[in-house]
Structures are given as structure tokens and as C-alpha cells.
Amino acid sequence: MNRDLKNKTSNFFVHVIVIAIGFIMLYPILWLIFSSFKLNEHIFSDVSLIPKKITLEHYVDGWQGIGRIPFSRFLKNSFFVSIMSVIVNVISCSMVAYAFGRLDFSLKNIWFAIMMLSIMLPTHVTNIPRYVMFNKFGWIDTYYPLIIPKILATDGFFIFLLVQFIRGIPTDLDESATIEGCGPIQIYWRIIMPLAKPALVTTALFTFLWTWDDFFNPLIYLNTPEKFTVPLGLRMFLDSTGESNWGSMFAMSVVSLIPSFILFLTMQNYFVEGITTTGIKG
Amino acid sequence: MKKRIIALFVAVLLIFTFTACSNDSEAPDDTGADKSGNDENSKEPTDSGEDGEDVEISVTWWGSDTRHTITLDMIDAFEEKYPHIKVNPEYGSPDGYWDKLATRVAGGTAPDVIQFGGNYPDYVDKGALLPLNDFVGKEIDLEQFDQDVVDAGTMDGNLYGICLGTNMLTLVYNKDLIERVGGELPPETWTWEEMEKWAEGLAEKMDSGYFPMSDNSKSQTNYLGYFLRQRGNSIYRDGEVAFEEQDIVDWINLWEGFREKGLVPDAETASAYPETGPDTSLFVEGKTALILIYSNQVRAYQDAMEDELSLTLLPKGEETAAWIMPSQYMTVYSKTEHPNEAATFINFMVNDPEATSILGNERGVSSSAEVRELLAESSSPVDTKVYEYFNVATKDVKPMDPNLPNDQEFNDTFKLILEKVAFGQIDAEEGGKQVYELANDLVEKAGRD
Numbered sequence: 001m002n003r004d005l006k007n008k009t010s011n012f013f014v015h016v017i018v019i020a021i022g023f024i025m026l027y028p029i030l031w032l033i034f035s036s037f038k039l040n041e042h043i044f045s046d047v048s049l050i051p052k053k054i055t056l057e058h059y060v061d062g063w064q065g066i067g068r069i070p071f072s073r074f075l076k077n078s079f080f081v082s083i084m085s086v087i088v089n090v091i092s093c094s095m096v097a098y099a100f101g102r103l104d105f106s107l108k109n110i111w112f113a114i115m116m117l118s119i120m121l122p123t124h125v126t127n128i129p130r131y132v133m134f135n136k137f138g139w140i141d142t143y144y145p146l147i148i149p150k151i152l153a154t155d156g157f158f159i160f161l162l163v164q165f166i167r168g169i170p171t172d173l174d175e176s177a178t179i180e181g182c183g184p185i186q187i188y189w190r191i192i193m194p195l196a197k198p199a200l201v202t203t204a205l206f207t208f209l210w211t212w213d214d215f216f217n218p219l220i221y222l223n224t225p226e227k228f229t230v231p232l233g234l235r236m237f238l239d240s241t242g243e244s245n246w247g248s249m250f251a252m253s254v255v256s257l258i259p260s261f262i263l264f265l266t267m268q269n270y271f272v273e274g275i276t277t278t279g280i281k282g
Numbered sequence: 283m284k285k286r287i288i289a290l291f292v293a294v295l296l297i298f299t300f301t302a303c304s305n306d307s308e309a310p311d312d313t314g315a316d317k318s319g320n321d322e323n324s325k326e327p328t329d330s331g332e333d334g335e336d337v338e339i340s341v342t343w344w345g346s347d348t349r350h351t352i353t354l355d356m357i358d359a360f361e362e363k364y365p366h367i368k369v370n371p372e373y374g375s376p377d378g379y380w381d382k383l384a385t386r387v388a389g390g391t392a393p394d395v396i397q398f399g400g401n402y403p404d405y406v407d408k409g410a411l412l413p414l415n416d417f418v419g420k421e422i423d424l425e426q427f428d429q430d431v432v433d434a435g436t437m438d439g440n441l442y443g444i445c446l447g448t449n450m451l452t453l454v455y456n457k458d459l460i461e462r463v464g465g466e467l468p469p470e471t472w473t474w475e476e477m478e479k480w481a482e483g484l485a486e487k488m489d490s491g492y493f494p495m496s497d498n499s500k501s502q503t504n505y506l507g508y509f510l511r512q513r514g515n516s517i518y519r520d521g522e523v524a525f526e527e528q529d530i531v532d533w534i535n536l537w538e539g540f541r542e543k544g545l546v547p548d549a550e551t552a553s554a555y556p557e558t559g560p561d562t563s564l565f566v567e568g569k570t571a572l573i574l575i576y577s578n579q580v581r582a583y584q585d586a587m588e589d590e591l592s593l594t595l596l597p598k599g600e601e602t603a604a605w606i607m608p609s610q611y612m613t614v615y616s617k618t619e620h621p622n623e624a625a626t627f628i629n630f631m632v633n634d635p636e637a638t639s640i641l642g643n644e645r646g647v648s649s650s651a652e653v654r655e656l657l658a659e660s661s662s663p664v665d666t667k668v669y670e671y672f673n674v675a676t677k678d679v680k681p682m683d684p685n686l687p688n689d690q691e692f693n694d695t696f697k698l699i700l701e702k703v704a705f706g707q708i709d710a711e712e713g714g715k716q717v718y719e720l721a722n723d724l725v726e727k728a729g730r731d
Contacts, residue, residue, distance in 0.1 A: 041588050044560065045567050067350025067373060128388075135389045215378075220385055223340075223372045223393075235375040239346035244561065244582070248347075 029257075036250035043246050062248035062255070066236045069225055071252050074233030079259075081218075081229055082211040084147045089207045090200055092153035097162030098188045102174065112163075119156040131220060141223040146211070158203045165199035166192055201270035209260055230256045337620045338368045339627060342383070343397035343610075344376040349644050356640045360630050367623050387615075394618040395627055398611045400685050402435075402443050405613075407728075412614040412621055413440035421625035423633055430681050431649040434608045443611025444628050447646025449576045450606055450675050451504055452668075453596055456571045458589035463487045465494075467592075468572070470674075474536070474597040481545040484571060496565045497546040498574040499537035500700040501557035503686075503693050504607075505574050505596075509533055511680065512599030518686040523721045531714035534703055538710065546570075549704035556697070560586040577668050578609055578646045584664045591664075593671040604675060605682035609646030647672055686721060687728030695720050 035043050036058055038051040046052060065071040099105070100112055134145040153159060169192065177187050193200070215231040222228055225236070234256065237249035264271070343353060350373050357369045372393055374382070380401075386392040387410045398405070405411050418424055418441065424432055427445070435443035455468055465484040472480065481494035488494065498505050507517045509529075516524040540546045547555070547564060555564040557573065559582075565573040566586050574596070575583060584591050596604065612631060614624040630637050638653045643665065648654050658669055686692045696717060703713040 041586055043586075044563075045587060047567075066347045067371075068354055131385055131389055135391060140389070140391055219374075219378045219382055223342075223386075224370065225373055228374075232374065232378075235377055236350070236373075237347065238375050238377065239344070239349070244559070245347055246561065 032250050033254055036247065036254050038247065040245075040247050043250075058247035058251035059255075061245070062237070062252040066233065066245075066248075067225060069228075069233075071233060071255070073226065074228055074230045075256065077227060078212055078230040078256075081143055081146050082208050084143075085150055085211045086204045086207045088147060088150045089153075089155060089158060090204050092151055093155060093158040093203060094162055094193065094196065094200060095188070096153040097159050097166055098192055100159065100163045101166030102171075102187070102192070103184060115156050115159055118154070119160065127220070134221065140221060141227065142221075143227070145221045146214075146217055150207075155207070158207070161203060162196060162199050165196050169195050198270045201267055205263065205267055205271055208263060212256075212260060336366050336368065337623050338370060339395060339618070339620050339623050340370040340372055340393035341395040341627065342372040342374075342393040344374055344379040345644075352640050352642065352644060356631060356637045359634075359636050359640065360627060363630070363634075364623075364626065367627070369627065390617060392615045392617070394615050394620060394624045396613050396615055397446075398443055398613050400608070401689060402611055402613055403437055403684070404687070406437050406440075406442055410616055411442045412616045412618065412624075413442060414444070414614060414625060415441050417622075417625040421622060422629045426633070426650040426652045428606075428649050430606060431608055434682060435611055443608075443613045444632055445608040445611055445649045446632065446641075447578070447609045447643060448606045448649055449578050449609045449646045450604065450672065450679075451508060451574060451596060452577050452580065452671055452675070453594045454565075454573055454575055454580060454583060454591050455594060456565065456568065456587075456589050457592045459568055459571050460484065463492075465571070468594045471595045472597055474599065477597045478540070478545065481540070481572070482543060485544050491569060493545065493547050493564070493570045494572060495540065495546050496555075496557050496563065496570040496573040497537070497541075497552035498557060499533070499546075500697045501574070503689075503696055506530075506533055506696075507683070508596060508603050509536075509599070511603035511605075511683070512601050514601055516683040517692075517721065518725070519683045521725075523686075523718070523725055524683075525718070525721075527711075527714040527718045529714075530717045531710045534700065534710040534713050537700075538703065541704065549701070549706075552704060553701055576607075576609075577671060578643075580668050581664050591667075593667055595675060602678050602680050604679045606676060606679055607682055608649070643668075686724060688724045692721060692724055 031049065034049050034051060037054045037056070038046065039053055039055055042052060063071050065073065096115075100108065100115075130145070130149075134140060137144075139145050139148075173191050173195075174187050177191050182190065213231065214229070215235070218229045218232050222232065228236070230252075234249055234252055237252070238244045238246070341357070343349070345353070353373070354371060357371055361367065361369060370393075383392065383396065387405065387408060392410065396411075402411065414422060422444065424444075431445045431448060432441070435441055435445055453468070457467065460467055463484070465487050466480060468480060469476070484494040503517060510516050510525050513529065515526070515529055518524060537546065541548065541552075546552065547570065551564065555567075556562050557564070559579075560566050563573065563583070564570045566583060568587070568589060573583075577593075580591065580593065612628045614621055614628070618624055631641070632638070632648075632650065633653075635656065638648060638650075639656060643657055643661075647669070648657065661669065699708075699713050699716045699720070702708050703710060708716070
């Protein structure tokens, strides 16, 4: 009884601390959400979290978008780019990872090292050559530079993640599949892909989130506002040299958080599994 | 195995040489294009715009939602009047605008018409802008423009930028806040001493955490420029740094004096609120009563606050120092295929009655006397205050001095140096020395490029 009480009190304190830390971490997002309901003149002049007067006008204004482009347009564009990236990335990265994890080919280790180096290469180094190249292809102001490179499995990080996972799948399964008459492609499709589901989900999730949040690449490659993705659209509410519509920006930021949020919640179980199983083996 | 590795390296090497070769063969093409861009200087404007031939031009600008909406409306009006010209608007926020423009100029894909701020000379140096001299009197009509403003868009005898509006520095005070604490409102004009005395009087009545003035010693270098011009100097004039170390030391001492007396926020608060816009302003939070901003920002500040704002002149000194500042320019890209249409578009934007009434003074007060009169008839209370301020302030002005080359770097580093002084890491003399050296370095750096 006494012990129970002790446990309970210590549990209680742990919870208090965890909730306090959680609150500190969540504060910026809470501030964002609450500010989106504040009047424009209160956003920066009123320090308290709770709005003095609640208004939905930012959501209405923000949804109407900016410079004649409704905000739903940016969402549509972002969904298109993100979903295409997910599909392409999952297929290409898993194929490359399968090759590295299971198949035997010449200079495998060197190729693997080069692939690992590409993770460590800062993206800024490749920006200018990439821009020049895509410019010569005539791909500026299209979505090609954002999607096509992913067909070639350029995200080394995901390849690495998948390789680690595939290495953890027992080779006995492959052997029995070979005995049953499967070739490498069938093993990839029937054995590895279903078993690597958690890692594939992690890849898909991260690709989605990173593409969804990406500001720099769309900024560089897209010129026409009709083609802008959400991060560019959000930035358009702000004008650091003049009038910024912070309220609408906050409101639409909240809206654009929703897809990531839902995705994360529904995929959470797979996601954690994917991370832990690859992490331990790594 | 070793042999294989060697073979691989040879293969890779070969690939690199091949790609290098193919680059070489393309290189003359590129430089050829470059040259034709620069040759436009001497060339008569090409006759690509014959009647009836449909052309497309792209126009880029940065701004807020308001600006996007009115500019798009203006473009509609333009397309109606010139049906053979289709305009592709490319707009965005100022964050990222310059990164993107620099990339596009480097890639040779910049839009035909580009909006610039005071930094257009950097792009003239890169050969990215087309001189507009040949269009003046034909496509572009500058009859109604103030000569000062035309000059501001001119560099080395070539006109590059057509001014879209003008700004002035202004002191803005929070009328309601001052009245609440029972202080005196600032007079219409004052000297530096009178301003300090006014602030001291107000400081006595204010609670702790409130200050009479925002720290504008470093929020932008134009206030310093104003101070220097009152002494007959300037930040940059005639291609060289036009101030002395002692000038900066005096500027620093002036503000550190304010800080000691509690007239401006302490160093920590001041660095947390850099006063670069309404979102980083202690003034907007209602904690300070006086701030220096541009006249075109007044409206944004008023919109962000409940208290009523009013405008007053900057402190007077020995010499006239105020200047009218072109806010933005429209320029034409040097590699444009349709220079005539681009020039026509710019002219429509600054002169056409329909266009100017759509655009209003969102990009600053118009440089054309005719347009100003037209706009004054219908304006909001805040705008009226700005117009009134303009009418008084423009009576006592001198032509503006050009920006220091690499102006952005000067602003940023200047801010860091003054912050060091405010935090007591270096003294005013050392700060003055560093700023002086910084300015000279930047001028020298620009000369080298």
C-alpha cells in the first residue's frame, strides 16, 4: 500500500515534469494556433496566449489566398509534388537497397561508399550544377526538377535506411524462395518488399514530410505563382519591407500542418517499428 | 581486383574529360549570348515589337498581398490596352526574392521586367540591366518626373531604373501612449537637444519596461546617413567613404548617452527587438513612444497597433540632410527579347492614369506631380498624414547619396559592431574604427570585382 502510494507520487512527479517539458516544446505551435485566431493588431502587441477576441477572419482571408490564387491551389500543388515524390522514391530507393543488401555485383563496396558519400555531401554544393543542368534541359518553372531526380534514387539516406532493414531479414527466406523457383526480381517483389514494410513506410513518411516542408528547391525552380507549393505560398503572406499578413499566414500554416499531422498519427506504429529495427542493426 | 579498380578510375576519368569537352564546346555559345546582351548598349532597340505580332513578357516583383492584387489588376488593364502583349506575372515575398533573382540572372533566365530597390547598381555591374536611354521620349515618358528621381535611376550616364514611388525617413510617435502617461507630444520640428529633453521628460513619467524612444542607432544605416549629412558628410559619396572615424564615435556616444539615461531600451532588450519591421518592434508592442521608419511603412505599423500614430520631422542639425528616396524601380533585363514591349509596360505602369489610380501609393508616393495630385483626392487617414508629412518634409531636402556598395553587408556588420558596443565588449572609439574600416573594405571589395 505504502509502496503503491510512493510509486504513485513519483509517477505523478514524472508526469508533471514530462508535461512541463512537453508544453515548452509545444509552445511555439500553441502560439501559432492561438495567434491565428487573434486580430491582426493583437498578434504582436498582446503577449498572452489566449486571444482577447476570437476571430475566424484569418482562415477565411487566408483560404482565399494571395494575389488571386486561392490557397487550395498551393495545397494541391504540394500534394502533387509530395505524393509523386513518395511513389518514385519508395520504388527507386527500395530497388537500389535490395541490390546493395542482397545481390552480388562487382565493386559493390565502392558503389556503396559513393552512395554513403552522397549523404554527407552538403546539398548546397550541388545546387548550382543542378540548376545549370536543369536549366539546359529547359526544366525551369516545371515540377520535373523536384520529382525526376528521385527516379534515380538520389536520396542516399533512404537507401541506407532500407539496406539496413533488408540486411536484417533472414536470408533463409530468399533461399527457400529460390528453391521454389523465384528469380531476384520475384524475391524483391514477393519476399523483401512485404517484409520491409515498416522501413518503406518510414521512407514514404519522411519523403512526404521533407517534400511538403521544402522551401528552397521550389523557390529556385518554380517561377509562376500558380505552380507554387505551400511553403512558397505561406511566404507570400509576408513582406518584411512592408505590410505582412501574419494572421492569414498563421491560419494557413495551421491548415498546412494538418496533412502531416494526420499522416503521422495514422502511420505512427509502422514508423516507430521502421526506425527501431533499422537503428539497432545499424 | 586491383586491376579492376584502376580500370574503373580510368573510366571515371574519361567520363569527366568527355563532359569537360562538351562543356567547352558549348562555352562560346554562352559568351556569345552574354556579349549580345551587353551590346544592347550601343544597339538601337530591336524592332521585335511590330504591330500585330503577339509577344509575351514576364514581370517580377516582391511584395504583400495588397501589392500583388493591385499589380495584377494593373496588368489586366495593360493587356486590355495592348492586346498583342501578354504579361506573365511572377511574384513572391521579398524573402528569397534576391536569392532567386541572382540564380536566374546567373542562369540567363531572368524575367524581362524586374523590380529593384536601391540595390540595382549591383546588377548593373553584373551586366544584367538594359540602359533605357533610347526609350525615353519614345516608349517611356518622363516629362512629369522630378529630375532628382530620374537621376537616382541613372548610373554612369545611363538610365537603368524607372522610379515607382518615393519614400522619406520619418519619426513616428505613439500619440495615445504619450497621452496616457501624461507626457508632452513632440513638436512639429525639433533639434537633437530638444528631442533628448523631450525624451527625458517622458522617461520620468513612464514605468519601468517602457522607454521614450526605440533604439534606432543600428536598425538601419540611413539614420546614421542622415546624421552624417547634417555635418556635411555622408556614408558614401563620389565613389568613396565620406565620413571620419570620429563621426561614428559621436553617433555611438549619442545613443549610448540615451541608453544610460534610460531613454532607449537596454542592450539586451534592444537586441531582442531589432526594429526592422512591425514584427520585431518594441514600438508596436506599445513599450516605446518614438521610432524612426520609412514613410511607406507607416501604414503597416498603424495596422499592427490599436494606438493612434502621428508623424514628425527628424531632428534638425547644422545642415539640411533629409532626402527623398526612390522606393523601388522597374528595370529591363539585358537579355530580354522584347525590350520595346518591356519599356511600354513600365511606361504604362508609371504614367497611365488608369494604372496609377489602381496602384495608388502602395510603392511609395509617386514621383510624377500629376499622379500625386490625382491620388491626394481620395486617401485614408493614415495616408493623409503621410501626404501631409511629405508636403512639409520635401521642402527641406538635398539630393540623395548613393548606397555604399555591398550595402546589405554594411548594414548587417554595422549592426553587429554597434551591438558589441552596447554590450560593452568594445568601446566607442574601437567601434568607430571598426565601422570605418568596414566601409573602406567594402568599397575596395566592390572596386576589385
